[in-house]
Every structure is written in structure tokens, then in C-alpha cells.
Amino acid sequence: MTTGPLGQGFANAVGMGLAAKMMAARFNIGDGFKPVNSYIYCICSDGDLEEGISQESASFAGHLGLGNLIYLYDDNDVSLDGPTRYSFSEDVKKRFEAVGWHVQKIDGHDRNAVRKAIRKAQKVTDQPSMIMAKTVIGFGSPRFHGTSRAHGEPLGADEVKATKAALGWPEEPTFLVPEEVREEFARKTKKLAREHKKWDKAMAEWRRADPQLAEDYDRYWNHTLPDGYETQLVEAVKTDKPTATRDLSAQAIQKLATIAPFLVGGAADLSTSTKTTIKDGGSIERPQDDPKDPPPFDFFRGRNIHFGVREHSMGAEVNGMTLYGSFFAYGSTFLIFSDYMRPAIRLSALMGIPSIFVYTHDSVFLGEDGPTHQSVEQLFALRLIPNMTLFRPSDSAEVAMAWAWAVGGKHKGPTLIVLTRQKLDPITRGGGFDPHEVWRGAYVLDNYRDGDITLMATGSEVPLAVKTADLLKNEGKRARVVSAPSLDVFDRQDVDYQNRVLGDRSRIVAIEAGRSSGWYKYVNHDALVIGIDRFGASAPYEQIAEHLGFTPQKVAQRIREWMR
């Protein structure tokens, strides 16, 4: 994995710790061998602790009592701009105790102290552990010792020499591994090989003892899905009534949950709005406080995660759970709050891991919450992140296929599923529709294959395009309709297919309730692009749609003017 930007690794490890706890709850169920018994170690810095994401995820980890987490804080009093006292004077011990962590303070240069602290931390099973290890940056270097230069600069050849001299270390060879270290490592390697063998044996026995459980276990790690699972999903997500795509997504999640036990997820305190709760999936909750009175049920067996109002750490924790490897994990919130978690989305794309992010309330049409909660620029801003797949589905089939994509390994990077709050009229499909067309990113609706112009839209604007085409048809104007649930996927198609779908790029009407500029990648300047290029206002959906011209009548009128 890559952490890079400060704070991300801190929260990734919390996600890993949660995933491990959830696997343990599922598979450490006999009295004997426990297949899931790892600790998650994280080394963090002042900078990590200054970033707010570390507080979010520390609070979450403390809340859930993730005792498998062991953090070492390299407490060296120095950041890039100089001593940390310029901007950092927290009582770190108290801060972490306040959010439920077990905290130790040690001399980070005393390896026995480090060893003892880790042993102690391992024994604390109901709280995450923070080991504050006081260290000196650039230790031993005559000129860099304890200064911020050691943070940002390489020592250089001369200073390396001087440091070796100061520490009583031979100058040559450049990379010296003393004989006693070699011996220690050889001894350790042998010991660990023995332990590994022992573990393999125990694991084999465990498999034999309960083959069904072992099969379940493998299913998690292999993400096994039944053949034709995507068709099952499409069958399961059906409606003939106006329905919000967030509600269709809820249907997809329920179905997927039955065929993919390894699907888990939650929301940043918006699950009632994002509709991402797995029914009968159980809730991951804080274990009972008193260890002498254990809860009747291991909450880590649950599938629904309450991330709290912490979008950024939710993103990084979903990444951590995904990296752990046994789960497909999703995190959900309003599309506008994708801004709070962009650094985590970007890292999932950079790492090429299949994190799933669900965003509802996907445009100004969320209505009364007003402009602070209305997405305008988020769609194309997200599409700019390389190696990421954003779906904005328009009906049940597209919602089902978007979810099928997310868990189906069709692309290495993350999948973002963007959904409406408002109800959409279902699209009437003809017999020529194959749901797999959705996986080409954009395709021509089978009832609207011919025409002089092409109406191209995504999500909530596809039913609008269909109705507009019907209006125009009554006047003798024929329009093709292209649904583009994922421009990212469409970008990966061959040029022939792209050209076939787009047709004459000057005769396209692109409609999307968001910033319009991104469309010019697909259409010529004399095309008609209908978007929203300013902040909105607080009003009911219908009023906003009318005011901004997102009705079939108004779109048709703009098309008539454009065609003149």
C-alpha cells in the first residue's frame, strides 16, 4: 500500500484492524485454533497526529475498542518547518485516552522499552494501543541531530561519515550488517519458519475439522461470486414506479448481500439517507464496556458500519478494509461530501484497489438543503481522478450493473456509485437491450436508436432526455438517446465504438445536472450542452428543475432554438 499524504496510513490501519476483528468474529468461532489472530502495527508521526483524519479514525477505533491495533508514535518534536512547538502543543497521551486508547510513553531509542511496550500493548485486547516513543530525529548526526533539516534533507556523504564517527560505527563498508545482527536474524528466521509451519499445520487441521467453515473462509478471500451474478442482480432490481436511484441501490445491496457475504459497509451518519444498510446484516457496535459482562453477541459479526460524521476517515478506513483483502467494503455519504474524502479516493485510485464509494443526493435537485449540500462541480471533478470508475446510473438495470461492476473485478481501481435523492421515472427498455451494454459506459437506448440528433445524458437526466425525445417525436423530429452511466468506462472503449455511440459530435445535446465544461471532451463546440455552472439555491426539487430549465418542455425549447 501507499500512505504518502499524512494521516492516511493512520486511518488505513484502523480499517485493517476493523476488518481483522470482523473476520475473527466470523471464523474464530471454535474453541481451538483461531485462524484470524494478527495485530495491525502502524508507525505514525507528529504530522499524522496533526491531520484531522487521525482524530476521526482514532475516535472510531477507540469507540469500537479495536484492541488489535498497535501504533508507535515517533515523537521527535520536529516537523518540516522547525520544532513542533510552532504549532503543536497537545497532551497527546490525554488526547488518545479521551478517545478510548491505551497509551504508553517510552524512550524510543531503548529497544528493550520498545519490546516491552509492544508486549504490553498486545495484552490490551479491548482498546487500541498508542506507544508514544520519544526519539531524536537524525540521531547521532553532529549537524542534523534533533533538527528539522533531518526531516527534509538527505545527510549527504560527509555528514554520514561524521555521524558514523560520532556513533562509533565503522566508516566502511557503506552498508554494514554486523555479524551478530546476521546471526540474530538467522536465528529469528528459523524460529519464525517453525512457527509458520506450525500455523500451516493447525490451519490444515482447522479446515479438515469444519470444511464448510473453511469454504466460507476461502469465499471471503477469493470474493467468489456465482456465475451470472450480474443478471441475478438485474433481475432483482426492478421497478415500474418512479423510484430514486438510491432506493434502487438499496435493492441491489440487499440482493448482493445474499450472494456476496463479504460485502460490508456503512455511512458517515447518513445511512437513512443513502439507504446503504444491509437488512438483517447486524450493526457493528461498541462492545459492552465491562469485560466481566461480555455482550451476548459479538457485534463484529455485523455488516453495517457506523463510521460517524467522519467522511475522510471513512474513505481511508474503507481503503484499509479493502487492502486487508477479505471484504468488499463501501462507504456512503452525500455526493457533495466526496470533497471531504478526495485524498482517500485518490489513493484508492493510485493503489488500484477496489474500494466502493456510494454517493447520493447527487445534484442541485436534492432541494431544500441548499447550495452547501448541492453538488455542482463534483461529477467532473471526480472523473478527473485517473484510474477511477464513476457510475451515475439512470434506472434499475444501470444501478444493478453498477453494483455488479463494483464487486466484479472489471477494473482494478475504485468504483463510485452516484445516486439521486429524487424519484426518476423508469426507462422503458425494448427487447434489444442487453444489460451488459451498461459496462461499455455509454450506449444507445434501444427504443431510440435513430435520429438526426443525439440526446446524451447521465443518471437523472436520462429519463429527461427520453421524455424530451418523445416530445420532439410528436413534432416530427427524431432523436437518438444515449445513456452514459460511466464516462470513465466509455473512455476505455475503442475509438470505433465511441464514434458509433456519439455519432456526429456537432449534433449532440448533452444533458447533466452539473458543470458543463467536461462535456466538450465528447462533443464539438456547436453541440448543445445543458448543465449547471453556478451555485444553486434552496428550493423544492420541482421548482429548481423548472427554474434551471431541466424539464422536457424547456429542454425541447432549447433544442428547437439550437437547431434553427
Next chain:
Amino acid sequence: MTTGPLGQGFANAVGMGLAAKMMAARFNIGDGFKPVNSYIYCICSDGDLEEGISQESASFAGHLGLGNLIYLYDDNDVSLDGPTRYSFSEDVKKRFEAVGWHVQKIDGHDRNAVRKAIRKAQKVTDQPSMIMAKTVIGFGSPRFHGTSRAHGEPLGADEVKATKAALGWPEEPTFLVPEEVREEFARKTKKLAREHKKWDKAMAEWRRADPQLAEDYDRYWNHTLPDGYETQLVEAVKTDKPTATRDLSAQAIQKLATIAPFLVGGAADLSTSTKTTIKDGGSIERPQDDPKDPPPFDFFRGRNIHFGVREHSMGAEVNGMTLYGSFFAYGSTFLIFSDYMRPAIRLSALMGIPSIFVYTHDSVFLGEDGPTHQSVEQLFALRLIPNMTLFRPSDSAEVAMAWAWAVGGKHKGPTLIVLTRQKLDPITRGGGFDPHEVWRGAYVLDNYRDGDITLMATGSEVPLAVKTADLLKNEGKRARVVSAPSLDVFDRQDVDYQNRVLGDRSRIVAIEAGRSSGWYKYVNHDALVIGIDRFGASAPYEQIAEHLGFTPQKVAQRIREWMR
């Protein structure tokens, strides 16, 4: 102001408190009347405290001992998804004490307790104050009392009636102001009017006593700049050597600091990299801990702010300082970390306030820090935010005019100044260049006015375009060169000007070291767009430039192939 997204208001208030402290240090300097003596009050929620940005700014406020801050935490145990115990179990008192706050716990329904707590908080002058007010959400409503429904739903007419009945309140009129409340308010209004008059009188005396100080004071609030300040800036920022635009920006800041005393700012622990320190401006530092041993110097007189590794709160604190009204404040970090602060940037745009954000290391060309630190999609992702002005200047004149724009009130919203780490060769300007052309967003370089094709570039790619044009000239091909320091400003020009600058949109070569798709808003599909559409790698600048084809030779070669 608008807070909207959770946590923003928490950090805005910290920015306001800091601004007030800084004004007090500058103008409360006599023994008598103190013109700056306000408290900043903030009402916050569980959700605010869950967001990491609140921890970032709380730590910053505690570090600086901002005793003028008084926060009331509406501690009602309920969030949108249900009881806060689903995800929140912090010892909030301990958490805030750990970062240096004075904390009180009260019954939030006891107005005498609220009054007493505020009085006490006002007396704590060396620590920010947090008043934890335990309340019941939907108090008195038979059905909503203490439940999450009171968070997300209106009570409705029937429940309002029932609540009034339960609380012993008359059902009619709908909005009842009891006579005793009217009397209390009338009494209070009179008292406050007297105090206001007294204050006006004292302020007038203060002005008479020291007219020079009063003039300085007004200068802060009016942001008075000398006539032709932008020309002064252009004169001050000069170079004939290869120079990074971040270093040119440092020159601009030094000059601007002398003519605009109200310019203050800092970095998120990267000031040595972003080069935003005001020389001799003094540093805002933690006041000495022992109140009996006051520091010899009031650190709040400083101009350089150490925001810590806290980009998100830096953004919101800069917004708070800007909203306070007397300062032009900037915050700086690497361009990639604009992702950490997008919600704050967006709100500054939505509010239309002139916050200044400085972003250096603006592309993959930052080199060795690698892809986690290299911007690819940030430029166009930021440009999608409505009502925001992003400058990516290419030389000294453009850097100077970008800074002049930021403080000059040319646009209501925020200004982002995006700068290179690597050195750029200066552009040779002809006599026909007027620096005010920079304020049109894009313009034709006066030495490259004629040609069959147009090379259009921003920032570090303008010198590349110039060199490429020179190469092509040697082969008898003439190229115009357009520098586009701000596409946002260019978008606001009239269509005639835009068309004149762009020329034939099919004959444009657009060059920018970032995602290419945004350019199609300006050029046709048969134009040549040279960008970077994938994540980079860690390597020295020259290697990356060579590998990605960002050298005059390679660009010229691509142009030759494209022209065929």
C-alpha cells in the same frame, strides 16, 4: 457567512478569533480604551466534533491560547442516524483539555447555568473555552423528544400543537412572544444602545488621541492600497535568471507586505517549501505559559502563521480571518494537498470572500516526492469550482499580477495562486506588453503575435511553448503563443476577445502538465492537447520531462506529426 458542511464553522470561528487577537495586538496598545475587545461565539454539535477539521482547529486554537473564543457544544446525544453512541463515545472534556481548552459542563436547558458559564468563559483569557451544554433534542415534543427524528424532520403541525400542550404553552398565536419577553428585550435594547453610544464616544476620543494609529486602523478595514500598486509589484518582481515561480511569489509577498500591512498568512508546515514567509514579519507563536511571566513581545503582532500540518482547518481559518474583515489572509501548501481543503475552498467561493490560497509544487515536475505528492487532476478539478479564480503564472510579471489580483478586489471570490517548484526560464517580453493583459486571463505574447498555429499554455509550460515556437521558427513554421495564467478570468471575458485570443480552435496546441480533458472547452477535437492523464512516478524533474515529452524537441516533434 455560511457554515453548512459540518466542522467548517468550528474552524471559521478559530480564524476569526485569531484575527481579533492580531488586531488587538496591533491596536489595543495604549493604556486606555481598547478598540478591539470582542469575543467570538460558536455553537457546535456532535457532528462538528466528529469531523477531523474541528480537532485540527481546536488544537491550533489551544496552542495559541485564543482566550477570546467561547464555544457552546449542544451535547444532545443524537445524530442523524440515531443515538451518537453508534459511533461517538469520546470523553469530550478530556479531549479538549488535552489541546489546551478550558472546559465546563452544564445543563443546557438551565439558562442561568448558560449565563454563568459564559461569564466564567469570558474571564478565561489565555485559553479557548468550551461549554458542554447537555440538552435534549426536540425538547418537550411527545414523539420527537430525545430522538434522531428531531434532527432530520420537521415536527409538523400536529406535533407542534402537542409539544405546546406538553410544555404548557398557549396553542395560539402560532408565534407567540410573551409580554415579559418583549419588556426584557426593550430593556436590553436600551441598555445596549447606551453601551454602543459610550463605545462610539470612546472610539472617537481614541481616534483624536492618536490620529496616525486611527488611520492605520482604517487602512486595515478598508484594505487601502496605493494607486498603481500593481505596477509597483511588477517592478519589484524581476528576474533575468531561471527562477521557480514560488520564488517569484516570495518576492511579490515581500513587496506587497510593505504596501499592504494587512497582508498576513502562513503555511501548513511547508513555509520553507512554499516560500510564503513575510521577512521581518514576525511569527505568531504560542504565548508563554506562565501568566506571571509575560513574554516581552506580543506574538500576535506577527504576520506569519504556523497552521501546522492541518490543511483543511488552514483553509477554514483563512476563511474565518477573511470574514473577520481587516486582513487579507493566505494559506499555503503543495497543490496536491488542495484536495485536503476543497470543502473550505468551495465555501469561500460560495460566500464570495477574497481568501487567498497559495499552492506550490504544482505538477508531476516536483519530482522525487513521487505520485502521492504530484498533482495531475488538481488544476482542472479546482477550475470546476464556480466563482473562484485560479492563477497559474509563468513568469515574474504574471506572478506579480496574480498577487495584485488577489488583494485588489477584482473579483469577489477567492484567489488561488499555483506555483512551480522547478526553475523556469524567464519569458522575454517585447515593448508591446502591458502587464494588465494578465488580468484578461489569457493573452497573446507580444513577441509571438502571428502564426499559422497557436501554442497555448499555462505556468511552467509557457516557457516550453516559447522555446517550441522558436524551434519551429527555425524550420519556417510560425506559431503564435498564448499564455493563459487564468482560464477562470478568461472565461469571464467577452466572446470577441476570447475568439481573438484563441484564433482558429482547430489550430491550437494546448500544453499543460495536468489532465488534458478540460482543454476541449477551448479547442476543437482536431486540436493537439498535450497533457498528463495518469499518475506519475518518482524521478528528477528533467527525467520526468523527458519521459513525458515535455521538452521543446519532443513537443515540436508532436506538432510536426499533428500538422501532417
